[in-house]
Amino acid sequence: MIEEKRNNDLRKVVWELYAYIQDNLYLNRPDMQIKGREFNSALLMSLLTGLCEGKELIIGEPGLGKTTSAEYVCALLYRFPLGTIWGSEVSGHPEQTEEKIIGRPDLGKLNKGEEVVVWSHFALLPVKIVDEINRLPETKQSMILDGVDRGNWEYLNAAIINEEYCLFATANYQDRGTNTIVAPLIDRFDVMVESKHPGANLAYFIGGHGSNGVRLRSEELEAEFHSVLSENIPYPVRMKRLDELCDRFGEWLEAQEGIRTLSVADRREIRSSKRSLPFDLDFNAFLRFVVSELSFCHHFGQKRSNEACDAGCHFTGYLCNAVRNCVSNRFPISARNFSQALAWLLGDEEVDLEHLKAVLPFTLAHRTQWKEEVVAQREKEQRSDPLEIYMAKQAVKEMHRRYMEQAGEVKNALAVACRIVEGESMRPVEGDHPIYWEIRRDLGEEVTEV
Amino acid sequence: MKNPFLDFQSVPCRKKEIPLERIVRARKEIMDRLSEGYLRLVEEEVKDLVWLVEHSHVVRTYSAAVSAIQDLQYDQDDIEEFCAELDNANAFPYMISGPAGIYLSALINNAAEEHILLRLSEYERTFHFLGYRLPEGKTLVLQGNLGDFIGAGLCGGRLMVEGTAGNWCGAGMTGGEILVTGYTGQKTGEWMRGGEIHVDGPIGGFGRARFGGKIYQRGKLVVPHESE
Amino acid sequence: MSRDLDEILKQVWPRVRKKHLFPELPNPEMGGGESSVGLDIRAKKIFISREFVSEMSPALDTEKVIEGLLDHAVSHYLSCPWDFATHLKLYAKAKDVLKNKDMALKATDYFMDVVADTHCVSRKDTPIPKIYGSAKKGGALDEAIHALYQRIWGLDLGVKGYEEISRKLSRIPYLDRNTWQESIRRFSKAVKFLLEMEEDLGGTDGQSPMGSHSLQQYSSQELEEGLKDLALEVGTPYEFKKIVQDFEDEILQATQAGGEAMGLGPGQGLDADTIYYMKLAENYLLPIRKLPMEKSGSLYPHHHTPWEVGKPYQEIDPWTSFGKIMPGITQTWQRFEGEVFGKGEGTPDxxxxxxxxxxxxxxxxxxxxxxxxxxxxxxxxxxxxxxxxxxxxxxxxxxxxxxxxxxxxxxxxxxxxxxxxxxxxxxxxxxxxxxxxxxxxxxxxxxxxxxxxxxxxxxxxxxxxxxxxxxxxxxxxxxxxxxxxxxxxxxxxxxxxxxxxxxxxxxxxxxxxxxxxxxx
Missing domain, CATH: 3.40.50.410 (von Willebrand factor, type A domain)
Structure with missing residues (x-):
């Protein structure tokens, strides 16, 4: 009971933060609806990214608030003054070096023959923002791969592991100065969203009084943050001192602006109660259903980006025939993690299909490589999202519709499979959708005929 | 190995079933068996895709048809649907009219119902030999225009054709009654031994070899003629 | 009362959505309309007739009536017709048998109702049978369909008679999507005499209590997609035209917004031949040209690599090497030839x-x-x-x-x-x-x-x-x-x-x- 009350209180804080950012800092229109509530997808996903230690790629036109939205969310969820966050940002440009991104040798010590690493603020802070990541050359993108994946930063012989961290990266649409984001790195992003133009009427207010984030700055505290970050003290000690400063900044925000924010303990608590939310059976079955469509290939055993399936394949109607690559194992992790976070935010007791449906397009958009002819069919269609997100939304709609039609059969097939594995003598359920074929494969059947 | 389906342990495996599913399943089973019987008959009785109308051949085909449908539970809806299947070019790679009609007649004669109605008017194919050996106690109503040998070998049954019949209508019948609302073709009543044929429309011609029975046209006895 | 109905609808809709696994449909609304018909669907939005619900209320709990109507509408979206192309193809088959637009429309409506409702009844707990049991029957065909429901759902809906027709109709595999084309042919054949009888008695105006299915239920995007699918599936423009021209008014009305894409325009009729080729060609689209990448011809420092003894000195980056020549600290620039976007040459006409x-x-x-x-x-x-x-x-x-x-x-x-x-x-x-x-x-x-x-x-x-x-x-x-x-x-x-x-x-x-x- 007490726990529930505490949980509700934390949820209320997060809702307040959402409302505060939406009303004051990141003015934008709602563009999605979940369980009757309207949200702005970029803001919602950023908030969830911060809450569940995710990694978000924000795309959009220059100047439409990609970086600033991430900065605001980080400042308020993690209690860092905006100036400190600015100081820790990595901006993507070809001359960027490992020394600026991760760490450098302490020159004084180096001259004395000692090898001591001075870690970058980017590597140290739990909130990490990479601006214009696609302007980093591909080799430099690989440099942050490990850190991004595990919070593990290495330089010379030293290493630190971030206990808590989230990553926001922004990217402009492709132009003359951009590179592509390497496949392994892009797959590490949990979600991709677009920071959209807010429309003429809201745009009119942007930059006006109170909407430029000045409220999230405290020069005095920023200086203190800077000094702790520059000190040469062991990592755990430094983090402890940073936490203390964060709490002071939180108090300052509450006193100055009347905004409640989250402490490390609060965030930990949220994550723990988020993790305890169970997934309902339809969530479970639908996610399997989606993964099967995006990874199955009858002819070659699984999707591979270097193997194109034949024209006239029996499975032409499914997405396996529309995509080139195989969906990675990170995809279901992202989908589960973000759905749980969304369910927690909405105060639901179970993570259900609607949470998954809301999150899926953003977890798939950057991970799916569509075939050229499929893109050709869609690229000129009327839409309000960038092509990647639009195509992912359409794909989710398609799969969801297929699932709704045969949810009973899919769950039954999975239940029968469970009994077969437990030793009961039953026949696996046969069906057309790749999920049935995958089940039969898991049961050890040689499935070759169509 | 880990059971990857454990989350679904609590899902009951048997799903809700409505009568429709049972009806459709039963119907499909019967149709499959009827089709199987027909295809076997065609394979056995039709050599080189040619089937000659010859008395002994017809008798043998009928016997084979009867044995093919032994132990089969079906009703007139199944027979009517099987007619539709025969009419559907996709369902059977080849339909040879003679054996098809004899097979249908075997089905009709061995059905549980005494009164059977078949609506054949919208089919593209023409059915021959319908009503072959229709036994006493059975009434068969056929709607539509039919082919040759309708009611051939009729033995006591009542055959009503709401439409026309082709040549050799009632050929070799030994008893019973045939009523045709339209016309009949050539050789009506050929080899007839007993029973009656009533035709409301024109009669293309009478069979020359007749050994009994009567033919009426619009209620008037025309065969045997008073002079015979 | 009317305010109550809005409230009830607001409560029932989330439940119905959850039951059907959250279909992608906008929030339904209570609307006016005829009292004899419970539903109207326009561009995927469901409108429920207040009058119908009020009339049904004495016999059935209001919540149940609304839930049943929503179940029915959602089932149409989820099972049959599924999409516009399927709707048209079913209609075409019915028309082949019945040779009359009104009769074919009615047969198609009933067939889709049977499929959708049976789909729902066989999979979910739904008050649909209760609505059918309590609603006024529309005519002989409507009664026959109720008799069919009794037989295939195994429930008593209070209909007597119609033994033969319901027996024949019950043999059709409604839940098998792959055989719908053949099924609607058999269905139309079986109900033909009833449709003719109704026509003789003064037309085929009577309809199912749940309402009929106009093309307005589809969004213009669905219509476009449907026409594209249909063009691909029918063999000839003649067949396409035969199906499409029966719906000229409806398609024109529903697609006014997307006129140019559809090959339509104000004051013009539906040019089925043109649409056929436009839609067919959409299945062969080539992607839009991307700007070509070209080598810039100049080398630029791309990334750093550690300097090793024996490597040349000239590429050493003194800044990142902190002025040291020392393996592990010293770094060299790796140079790559740059790539730039080529000049996008204009496409000739x-x-x-x-x-x-x-x-x-x-x-x-x-x-x-x-x-x-x-x-x-x-x-x-x-x-x-x-x-x-x-x-x-x-x-x-x-x-x-x-x-x-x-x-x-x-x-x-x-x-x-x-x-x-x-x-x-x-x-x-x-x-x-x-x-x-x-x-x-x-x-x-x-x-x-x-x-x-x-x-x-x-x-x-x-x-x-x-x-x-x-x-x-x-x-x-x-x-x-x-x-x-x-x-x-x-x-x-x-x-x-x-x-x-x-x-x-x-x-x-x-x-x-x-x-x-x-x-x-």
Whole structure:
């Protein structure tokens, strides 16, 4: 009971933060609806990214608030003054070096023959923002791969592991100065969203009084943050001192602006109660259903980006025939993690299909490589999202519709499979959708005929 | 190995079933068996895709048809649907009219119902030999225009054709009654031994070899003629 | 009361959505409408009749009535008709049997109701049977359908009689989507006598208590997608037209917003032939050209690599090496040749010369691969921001020609391509010349080459600078002449097609060469 009350209180804080950012800092229109509530997808996903230690790629036109939205969310969820966050940002440009991104040798010590690493603020802070990541050359993108994946930063012989961290990266649409984001790195992003133009009427207010984030700055505290970050003290000690400063900044925000924010303990608590939310059976079955469509290939055993399936394949109607690559194992992790976070935010007791449906397009958009002819069919269609997100939304709609039609059969097939594995003598359920074929494969059947 | 389906342990495996599913399943089973019987008959009785109308051949085909449908539970809806299947070019790679009609007649004669109605008017194919050996106690109503040998070998049954019949209508019948609302073709009543044929429309011609029975046209006895 | 109904609907809808696993449908609304019909669906939005609910309320709990109506509407979306193309195909089958639009519409409506409701009853807990049990029956057919429900759902809906018809109807596998085409044929055949009987008694106005299914239930995007699917599935434009023309008003009304894409416009009728080819060609779209990447020719410091003893000094970056020459600390620049976006060359415009003489297929009766190929080519140019001109010729001297000057209107282009003269074959090269511009357009000629003044055309192609692709069907002495005359011309390519079906593939292949290959 007490726990529930505490949980509700934390949820209320997060809702307040959402409302505060939406009303004051990141003015934008709602563009999605979940369980009757309207949200702005970029803001919602950023908030969830911060809450569940995710990694978000924000795309959009220059100047439409990609970086600033991430900065605001980080400042308020993690209690860092905006100036400190600015100081820790990595901006993507070809001359960027490992020394600026991760760490450098302490020159004084180096001259004395000692090898001591001075870690970058980017590597140290739990909130990490990479601006214009696609302007980093591909080799430099690989440099942050490990850190991004595990919070593990290495330089010379030293290493630190971030206990808590989230990553926001922004990217402009492709132009003359951009590179592509390497496949392994892009797959590490949990979600991709677009920071959209807010429309003429809201745009009119942007930059006006109170909407430029000045409220999230405290020069005095920023200086203190800077000094702790520059000190040469062991990592755990430094983090402890940073936490203390964060709490002071939180108090300052509450006193100055009347905004409640989250402490490390609060965030930990949220994550723990988020993790305890169970997934309902339809969530479970639908996610399997989606993964099967995006990874199955009858002819070659699984999707591979270097193997194109034949024209006239029996499975032409499914997405396996529309995509080139195989969906990675990170995809279901992202989908589960973000759905749980969304369910927690909405105060639901179970993570259900609607949470998954809301999150899926953003977890798939950057991970799916569509075939050229499929893109050709869609690229000129009327839409309000960038092509990647639009195509992912359409794909989710398609799969969801297929699932709704045969949810009973899919769950039954999975239940029968469970009994077969437990030793009961039953026949696996046969069906057309790749999920049935995958089940039969898991049961050890040689499935070759169509 | 880990059971990857454990989350679904609590899902009951048997799903809700409505009568429709049972009806459709039963119907499909019967149709499959009827089709199987027909295809076997065609394979056995039709050599080189040619089937000659010859008395002994017809008798043998009928016997084979009867044995093919032994132990089969079906009703007139199944027979009517099987007619539709025969009419559907996709369902059977080849339909040879003679054996098809004899097979249908075997089905009709061995059905549980005494009164059977078949609506054949919208089919593209023409059915021959319908009503072959229709036994006493059975009434068969056929709607539509039919082919040759309708009611051939009729033995006591009542055959009503709401439409026309082709040549050799009632050929070799030994008893019973045939009523045709339209016309009949050539050789009506050929080899007839007993029973009656009533035709409301024109009669293309009478069979020359007749050994009994009567033919009426619009209620008037025309065969045997008073002079015979 | 009316306020209460809105409240109840708000409470029931989330439950129904969850039950059906959250279908992608907008929030339903209570509406006015007829009391005899419970539902109206427009552009996927469900409107529930207040009157119907009020009338049903004494017999059934209001919440149950609303839930049942929503279940019914959602089931239509989820199971049958599923999409616009399926709806049209079912209607076409019913029409084949019944030969009458009203009767076919009614049979299709009932068939879709049986499928959708049975789908719902067999999978979910739903008050649909209770609504059928309590609602007023519409007529003989409606009663027969209720009798069918009794039989296939195993429930008592209070209907007596209709034994034979319900028995026959109950044998149809409604839940098997793969056999719907055959099923609706059998269904229509079985209910034909009842429909005829109702027609004799004064028309087929009576309808199911749940309402009928107008095309307004689809969004314009669904209509477009549906027409595209239908064009691909039906064999000929004639069949397409036969199905589509019955819904001319509905399609025009529903697609007013997307007029241009649909080939429609204000004050114009539904041009089914044009739409057929437009939709069919959409299945062969080529992607929009991307800007090509080019090597910049200059090396730039791309990334750092650790310096190792033995490596040259000149690439050492002193800044990141902190002034030290020491393995592990010292770093060198790795230089790469830069890549930049190439200059996106403008796409040339295109002239399509299409032969519509008597020896060519009439595009209105049969699938004309010539028109389809020409359509695919024009789409590719249009998508890349170029313009297309069309010269459709038969016996041009006696007026058998149609010229469309450069245009970006897909509708106009297809209209011109679809025009069929069916006369002799003679073209006027001066008309082609009139379409030439400084940009030197590409020319596509699709013909069977039985052109009586072929020598004029040969002369013209010998003089012109355009890239010419000539696709001809069959072989004859004219073809030989043309080939030998063009043998030395590098800008003219001739493709002989034995099977007409190859035309779109060849044309698209050529367009790809022209527009998509490097250096194009």
């Amino acid at each position: 295109c002239i399509i010369l299409i032969d519509s003489s008597g020896s060519m297929t009439d595009p209105k009766q049969h699938l004309s691969h010539a028109v389809l190929g020409a359509g695919c080519a024009s789409d590719a140019y249009l998508r890349n921001d170029a313009q297309v001109a069309v010269y459709n010729f038969s016996d041009a001297r006696s007026g058998g020609q149609k010229i469309l000057s450069y245009s970006r209107s897909r509708k106009m282009i297809y209209r011109t391509l679809c025009h069929y003269f069916g006369g002799g074959t003679r073209l006027l090269v001066e008309k082609i010349d009139g379409l030439q511009t400084d940009k030197v357009p590409d020319i596509f000629l699709i013909t069977d080459m039985q052109i009586t003044n072929l020598e004029n055309l040969i002369q013209y192609f010998n003089d012109c600078k355009n890239r010419v692709t000539a696709v001809h069907i069959g072989d004859n002495k004219h073809v030989k002449n043309f080939r030998s005359a063009m043998a030395l011309r590098k800008n003219v390519e001739i493709y002989a097609v034995e099977k007409k079906e190859d035309i779109p593939r060849i044309v698209l292949g050529k367009v790809k060469d022209y527009l998509y290959s490097p250096g194009s």
